[in-house]
Amino acid sequence: MPEPATEKEPQLTKEQSEALGWEPRIVGFLCYWCSYTGADGAGTARMKYAPNVDIIKVMCSGRIDPELVLTAFARGADGVMVLGCHPGDCHYTNGNYKTMVRMPLLRRVLDELGIEPERFRHEWVSAAEGEKFSRLVTEMTEQVRALGPLDWPRLQRERGVGHGADLAAWGERP
Amino acid sequence: MGLEGDCANGVKGNQTPRIGVFVCRCGGNISDVVDVDRVVEEASRLPGVVCAMAHTFCCSDPGQGAIEQKIRQQGLNRAIMAACSPSLHEMTFRRTVARAGLNPYLFEHCNIREQVSWVIKDQEQATQKASRLIRAAAARASHLRPLEKRRIPIHPSALVIGGGAAGLTAARDLAFRGIEVILIECTPFLGGRMASLHRIYPTGRRARDVIGPLIDEVVNHPKVTVYTNAQLESATGFIGNFLTTVRLMPRGVNSECKDPEAAIAACPEECLDQFNLGLSRRRAIYKPYDGCWPPIPAIDWRSCTRCGACYEAAGGKGIDLNEQPRLVEIRSGVVVLAVGLDTYPVRHGEYGYGVFPEVITLHQLNRLMDPTGPTHGEITVGGHSVRRIGFMHCVGSLQHKGIHKPMRDGKINEYCSRVCCTTTMHTAAELKERFPNLQIYDFHEDIRTYGRKHENYYDQVSEKGVAFIRFDPERPPRVDRDPLGEAPLLVRTFDRLTFGEELEVPLDMLVLATGLVARDMSKLVDLYHCSVGADRFLMEVHPKLRPVEMATSGVFLAGSVQGPMDTTEATAAAAAAAAKASALISSAHIELDPFVAYVNEDLCSDCRICLTVCPFSAITRNEEKRVARVNEALCMGCGTCVATCPSNAIQQAGFEDVQVKSELMALISRPAERLAAD
Numbered sequence: 064m065p066e067p068a069t070e071k072e073p074q075l076t077k078e079q080s081e082a083l084g085w086e087p088r089i090v091g092f093l094c095y096w097c098s099y100t101g102a103d104g105a106g107t108a109r110m111k112y113a114p115n116v117d118i119i120k121v122m123c124s125g126r127i128d129p130e131l132v133l134t135a136f137a138r139g140a141d142g143v144m145v146l147g148c149h150p151g152d153c154h155y156t157n158g159n160y161k162t163m164v165r166m167p168l169l170r171r172v173l174d175e176l177g178i179e180p181e182r183f184r185h186e187w188v189s190a191a192e193g194e195k196f197s198r199l200v201t202e203m204t205e206q207v208r209a210l211g212p213l214d215w216p217r218l219q220r221e222r223g224v225g226h227g228a229d230l231a232a233w234g235e236r237p
Numbered sequence: 238m239g240l241e242g243d244c245a246n247g248v249k250g251n252q253t254p255r256i257g258v259f260v261c262r263c264g265g266n267i268s269d270v271v272d273v274d275r276v277v278e279e280a281s282r283l284p285g286v287v288c289a290m291a292h293t294f295c296c297s298d299p300g301q302g303a304i305e306q307k308i309r310q311q312g313l314n315r316a317i318m319a320a321c322s323p324s325l326h327e328m329t330f331r332r333t334v335a336r337a338g339l340n341p342y343l344f345e346h347c348n349i350r351e352q353v354s355w356v357i358k359d360q361e362q363a364t365q366k367a368s369r370l371i372r373a374a375a376a377r378a379s380h381l382r383p384l385e386k387r388r389i390p391i392h393p394s395a396l397v398i399g400g401g402a403a404g405l406t407a408a409r410d411l412a413f414r415g416i417e418v419i420l421i422e423c424t425p426f427l428g429g430r431m432a433s434l435h436r437i438y439p440t441g442r443r444a445r446d447v448i449g450p451l452i453d454e455v456v457n458h459p460k461v462t463v464y465t466n467a468q469l470e471s472a473t474g475f476i477g478n479f480l481t482t483v484r485l486m487p488r489g490v491n492s493e494c495k496d497p498e499a500a501i502a503a504c505p506e507e508c509l510d511q512f513n514l515g516l517s518r519r520r521a522i523y524k525p526y527d528g529c530w531p532p533i534p535a536i537d538w539r540s541c542t543r544c545g546a547c548y549e550a551a552g553g554k555g556i557d558l559n560e561q562p563r564l565v566e567i568r569s570g571v572v573v574l575a576v577g578l579d580t581y582p583v584r585h586g587e588y589g590y591g592v593f594p595e596v597i598t599l600h601q602l603n604r605l606m607d608p609t610g611p612t613h614g615e616i617t618v619g620g621h622s623v624r625r626i627g628f629m630h631c632v633g634s635l636q637h638k639g640i641h642k643p644m645r646d647g648k649i650n651e652y653c654s655r656v657c658c659t660t661t662m663h664t665a666a667e668l669k670e671r672f673p674n675l676q677i678y679d680f681h682e683d684i685r686t687y688g689r690k691h692e693n694y695y696d697q698v699s700e701k702g703v704a705f706i707r708f709d710p711e712r713p714p715r716v717d718r719d720p721l722g723e724a725p726l727l728v729r730t731f732d733r734l735t736f737g738e739e740l741e742v743p744l745d746m747l748v749l750a751t752g753l754v755a756r757d758m759s760k761l762v763d764l765y766h767c768s769v770g771a772d773r774f775l776m777e778v779h780p781k782l783r784p785v786e787m788a789t790s791g792v793f794l795a796g797s798v799q800g801p802m803d804t805t806e807a808t809a810a811a812a813a814a815a816a817k818a819s820a821l822i823s824s825a826h827i828e829l830d831p832f833v834a835y836v837n838e839d840l841c842s843d844c845r846i847c848l849t850v851c852p853f854s855a856i857t858r859n860e861e862k863r864v865a866r867v868n869e870a871l872c873m874g875c876g877t878c879v880a881t882c883p884s885n886a887i888q889q890a891g892f893e894d895v896q897v898k899s900e901l902m903a904l905i906s907r908p909a910e911r912l913a914a915d
């Protein structure tokens with residue numbers, strides 16, 4: 064099995080990002096039957112929205128492992144969106160309910176890790192809601208832009224937030 | 238499942254990737270915004286990419302030919318198409334690569350039209366995004382493996398819901414093609430609304446002479462099973478294999494009843510006859526009309542007091558007053574929805590309806606004109622004969638905001654009900670023929686006799702002296718008692734045909750041409766995941782390209798469940814639905830995407846969490862090996878189990894962790910060359 068065809072890259076510092084004209088990089092995990100079709104609908108209607116959200120298609124939002132969201136944040140995403148069918152509309156009966164119960168837990172984990180809640184969004188977008196999709200994308204982009212780039216390990220260190228940030232290192236006096 | 242090793246056409250899935258990237262200009266739809274040449278150039282430098290090219294229309298024959306040629310020439314083992322949405326052409330290009338000898342699942346579709354060129358104005362931003370998406374597709378493509386489609390058998394039977402003209406037509410057509418048909422009807426008798434009509438245009442034949450033979454054909458066909466008094470209880474399954482549970486409500490009478498007429502005569506309870514729309518009374522044990530099917534009576538439980546008089550009169554046989562409902566499970570490959578529609582429920586006081594007994598609906602007039610109806614064909618009101626009759630168009634149709642009161646759900650019926658104008662003209666023509674001295678007034682806002690030969694009825698009644706009065710919807714006609722007592726009713730209106738002259742028209746009877754509205758279909762909508770239009774009727778996938786199919790595969794629309802239709806149109810739609818359904822059934826198999834879950838038994842820790850989250854109960858436990866096992870026939874490919882497995886032991890073919898994560902990594906990593914450039 065060959066290695067992933069992507070090169071390993073150095074993390075940018077905040078200063079470097081700004082010098083490069085930093086743009087929020089957001090990943091959107093979309094279920095194929097509702098939200099992805101909704102996004103297509105926005106395209107068919109020629110709605111204009113921010114180019115920052117890159118879509119990863121999955122068959123059902125139930126496939127979205129919280130681990131994928133964490134990986135995204137850990138490896139360079141500034142924001143993550145999870146979009147699925149409205150409750151009751153799931154093509155697979157109830158996959159979106161599984162997502163619905165996972166995401167609040169994930170939120171708490173993100174909070175523990177010191178990632179601002181505004182960087183993560185879980186919403187329902189039906190196949191007919193192209194307008195809602197384009198609105199969410201633009202909202203999310205502006206929201207993340209306001210926060211600036213996410214550099215996770217540095218963030219924990221500098222701001223003193225996240226899991227264990229209030230604890231002194233072992234052997235050190237408080 | 239060809240998950241590992243060689244694929245059928247000899248290309249190994251785990252070879253070093255040789256990726257080809259094909260970028261479509263879509264005749265300018267993409268290339269007007271995205272710098273396609275730059276995208277191609279950038280793609281050609283991606284790891285694993287052997288060649289990249291652009292074409293003006295990749296989906297065209299020359300476009301597909303060029304792709305095929307490139308795959309063969311360069312010995313590609315992966316292909317990426319950057320074009321429109323996968324919902325449009327993913328299947329097209331999977332076939333293209335298959336023709337070039339590649340497994341169709343070693344193909345990745347990248348959406349740079351609906352999600353790039355149509356939504357981003359700025360050329361630089363759009364080009365960057367397109368390049369980024371292609372990069373992700375290439376990263377993912379490296380990890381694709383050859384897969385084979387699953388073939389699921391289709392249960393060779395059809396469930397038809399609704400026993401009216403449309404349902405019967407669909408059932409007959411399906412049965413004549415040799416398909417097992419189960420027809421369910423929620424009332425105790427077949428025939429639907431059509432059985433209570435009098436004569437129908439455009440032939441002028443008696444409705445019962447048309448529906449009767451149709452019922453005979455259906456019920457006598459060996460392939461058809463009919464359940465009357467059947468109510469939908471629950472439904473599961475999907476295309477090819479629906480399982481619908483139906484609750485059969487008690488009829489109270491069965492075929493052993495030797496003397497049904499005596500039983501009916503013995504019943505002491507009387508109630509309004511719904512078949513005659515409340516124009517007459519009937520017993521609690523009843524038959525709606527002579528020649529109905531089934532030929533045995535039914536008991537109306539709301540009126541029956543269970544006194545037992547019918548039981549004794551019938552000789553103690555064939556009547557069961559304590560019959561209980563029972564459940565029947567129906568397995569079918571397809572479902573045909575033919576539940577029809579309702580007439581607009583006229584509001585109390587609307588044009589005097591419910592206030593003056595002389596105001597009736599067009600459907601009620603149909604019952605009066607029927608020689609076997611409550612008045613044996615005489616047009617009378619309260620015993621008085623009628624000399625002046627008025628028709629009021631568009632009652633409950635073409636409603637205007639601010640003028641008409643909304644219905645219970647807050648909506649008004651802005652649409653045209655289509656059949657009422659022609660029915661009115663047709664009825665007026667027959668009345669003029671039967672009663673030449675009858676004076677007929679026609680109050681309308683608009684007249685639409687849209688169908689083939691329908692205009693003839695308008696011409697006929699115009700010649701025979703029907704007076705047409707056109708009102709203004711903002712000043713609708715008012716109906717009152719005639720203060721002079723000359724006639725029971727007096728209609729006051731402004732006539733636009735005489736430039737707003739105010740008219741007073743004394744009438745013996747006013748007939749409201751009521752519109753057509755959708756039934757309450759909440760249960761049906763819920764069970765078969767139907768899409769409902771703003772007008773409350775069910776919505777097809779596409780009005781021109783797929784007019785009788787629902788978005789839920791395997792569910793078809795027959796007739797006026799889809800919108801107001803006359804019998805001609807409803808039966809045509811039903812025949813189309815039957816043709817579509819039988820084409821599906823005769824293909825015997827459906828092909829499903831191979832995106833099923835599979836278990837890596839070495840990693841599975843037998844925690845059984847996946848068993849609990851699977852929406853289709855497709856995962857069971859292999860007791861011997863103590864691992865999870867996926868039933869591929871039941872797995873629908875949602876991937877919920879993959880996200881749940883704590884050991885990463887379950888993967889979904891086509892959406893494996895390594896595939897999704899490499900796509901993710903390619904999207905979020907910032908290219909090294911950009912750093913270097915600065």
